[in-house]
Amino acid sequence: MKAEAIIIQRPDHQSPAQRVFFGLATLVAWAFWVFLWLPLITLVAWGFGFRTTYVEMFVQSRGKGGTDLVELLLLAAVCALIVIAWSLYNRFRYGGRVRRRAFRSIQPDETAHAMGTTESAVLAMRDARISTIEFADDGALHVGEIRDR
Numbered sequence: 312m313k314a315e316a317i318i319i320q321r322p323d324h325q326s327p328a329q330r331v332f333f334g335l336a337t338l339v340a341w342a343f344w345v346f347l348w349l350p351l352i353t354l355v356a357w358g359f360g361f362r363t364t365y366v367e368m369f370v371q372s373r374g375k376g377g378t379d380l381v382e383l384l385l386l387a388a389v390c391a392l393i394v395i396a397w398s399l400y401n402r403f404r405y406g407g408r409v410r411r412r413a414f415r416s417i418q419p420d421e422t423a424h425a426m427g428t429t430e431s432a433v434l435a436m437r438d439a440r441i442s443t444i445e446f447a448d449d450g451a452l453h454v455g456e457i458r459d460r
């Protein structure tokens with residue numbers, strides 16, 4: 312069986328039960344994938360000192376515990392809101408503008424002149440499926456093989 316045969320190209324032809332089943336199966340697969348990454352995530356978190364923060368705040372009770380955590384989460388939320396506000400400001404200010412210049416269309420005669428060949432050769436290369444251009448030792452371009460298949 313080909314791989315294309317088992318891929319559903321038109322999910323609107325599925326029954327609602329099939330869509331729910333395949334959605335749950337996808338969710339379980341992604342959850343398992345994340346589960347496989349947990350040791351690496353733990354190692355990175357440990358490297359950044361999150362475990363030390365937890366031990367200092369909750370296990371040894373040196374801080375105010377939950378109050379410190381709430382303050383930290385509020386600061387993170389404020390930082391996130393600032394970044395979101397800044398990105399929305401930039402989107403409204405610059406969002407609809409096209410700031411790139413349009414490219415000038417290069418005609419076949421200009422290409423032929425630059426390559427040192429004829430315009431018919433340039434048109435044949437443009438329309439062919441496979442074109443080969445060879446460089447001489449002096450850097451000049453030479454049209455090689457032109458094939459339609």
